[in-house]
Amino acid sequence: MLFPTVQFLVFFCVVFAAHWSLADRPRLDKTMLLLASWFFYASWHPSFLALLIGSAANSWLAGFLLDRLPQGTRARRAVTAASVGLHLLTLGVFKYYGFFGPELLALGARLGLALPLPLLEIVLPVGISFFTFQGISYVVDVARGDARAARDPLDVFLYIAFFPHLVAGPIVRAAHFLPQLAAPPRADRVPLVMAGLLILGGLFKKTVIANGLATGLVDPVFADPAAHGALDLWLATYGYAVQIYCDFSAYSDIAIGVAALLGFHFPRNFDQPYRARSLAEFWRRWHISLSSFLRDYLYRPLGGNRRGPRRTMANLLLVMLLGGLWHGAAWTFVLWGLLHGLALAVERAAGWKGAAGWRGLLAAILVFHLVCAGWILFRSPDAAMAGEVFAGLFLGAGEVGTRATGWTVGLILLGLALHWLPAGWLGRVEAAFRTWPAWAFGLLAGAALVAIDAIGPDGVAPFIYFQF
Structure with a gap:
């Protein structure tokens, strides 16, 4: 269901009318928005709706457990790692198996190894990178204490599936979106x-x-x-x-x-x-939700620019290479990320701002x-x-x-x-x-x-x- 179509216009008019008629009944309203978002996603490929629901369930369960574990404990770190790992594993299978599988088989053949990797034709679910990153955002924000775990699982499921940004962003942080579900919307504040x-x-x-x-x-x-x-x-x-x-x-x-x-x-x-x-300024202006996600959840945890110039350049290269792979499983995306990473490293070394x-x-x-x-x-x-x-x-x-x-x-x-x-x-x-x-x-x-x-x-x- 594409935005600039009559089909979406009819869908949105129905959702708009239902939403504002239920504004004084928040739980029923959120249930309606969630069902509408699931319908929106199922219009692309119904079988992938289970993947979306599973991603949200993973995030909710992790938040539920983290809310009951003390800060700084090994169990808390294990829950965070398991949830984020499951998100990344799902993304990896659907998005990257078709790229890395044949590459590994070819490498194994050159080394005389018969690797037990089946060749699978996997269909890429629409928007999987976006809702996976949102799920990771929720788990990591709760683990860090930047966001409180949602008491109502409905809030987490709606946060992951909300149809306006579901398939192509922007990537909305849990700390930004979940508080907006805490109070009923007001029509007089709609711009x-x-x-x-x-x-x-x-x-x-x-x-x-x-x-x-x-x-x-x-x-x-x-x-x-x-x-x-x-x-x-x-x-x-x-x-x-x-x-x-x-x-x-x-x-x-x-x-x-x-x-x-x-x-x-x-x-x-x-x-x-x-x-x-400057290229650094370009990334502050282009796809801001992705660049800030990579900065806050990858670049800074790797040490950012706090561990000397060599480590800073290595971090920039790694982050941009992973950013390239986020866009797609192909060598052209790897080269694209490498180009941006090298240019950012040169800018940093030259002190150009x-x-x-x-x-x-x-x-x-x-x-x-x-x-x-x-x-x-x-x-x-x-x-x-x-x-x-x-x-x-x-x-x-x-x-x-x-x-x-x-x-x-x-x-x-x-x-x-x-x-x-x-x-x-x-x-x-x-x-x-x-x-x-x-x-x-x-x-x-x-x-x-x-x-x-x-x-x-x-x-x-x-x-x-x-x-x-």
Whole structure:
């Protein structure tokens, strides 16, 4: 069930009406939201609903036990390790067995060993990385004392399965979400205008910009990079940078807006990342919920930057390699993580933290092109095709003509221009629209929906991050 579809609109209207009619009956309301979230997930693949429920049950049981064990005990550490280990094992089997299994068999054959590993065709459950990380967040936050264990298991199951952020984030911390379940939602606190702007903006970025670039430029060029000239490859690279930003940030915006209409607050997940003047700043602006998760649950426990420069660089490399593998089981993702890890380590060693003025602009251009180099690895199905793209950028062995049109070039420029709007611009737009009568804003929103549907290409493409 995709966000920009009539099917989801009908589903959400039913949930919205039921939710606010049950607002004064919290337990019944939470039960309804949980069942609706399970229905939402089952619409993708019903058999994987048991996996989602099992993940939530693991987290709840660990929290239940941790709440009854004293701090600092061996039993408490064992419960935490067992729960997190089970989460990671489940993620590993479904997401990485198909990658590491054949690699281990090939290694065993070279060493003359017959490893007893069956070759299995495993279907990747939608959103498994996101709800697994949320389950880990709950367990670790309770173990650290950053969040209290939920007394009601319904709260934990709803936290893991809540449909707005279930399949593609943002990754919401237990310490942020669970307190919002403690009190009934209030309709008078719902930011209707901001929620509407986020949803409309997300639909525009996904339907018009991301889908338009994918179908009109990026997909055809990356399908056969050797047949295209350097100009096409450069434009397709820039196009993919804009596409993946608009695609993923669109999902986050819609998820935040939908949650807001139900009275819940989600943290911001993107903050104009392509204006970053250092790669460290880029990761503070891109997929903020993932980068902060890796920082707080992996980088800092490894020692962060507190154990000398060599250990800091090693930690950065390890964290980014694991971040690459989180995105997918392929050597291209490993190389993507390695590129970012090495660049972050070089930045740290050089003491670079960005600059202002024209030096800052040059730094932003350099960082953007480094990120684009990473996107080539990210977009390519294998290292060989990534190599073809890199070679074609400078050698241009394909046709001299270009597949790009004025429309696709305009979409690229528009997507990049969004990163240079003044800080707080959306808040000022919201303040202006709040003075409008509700019916006028509703008419404008309806007209915008019709225009978005008319401008965008036919069909509804899945969000890129559904595969993660």
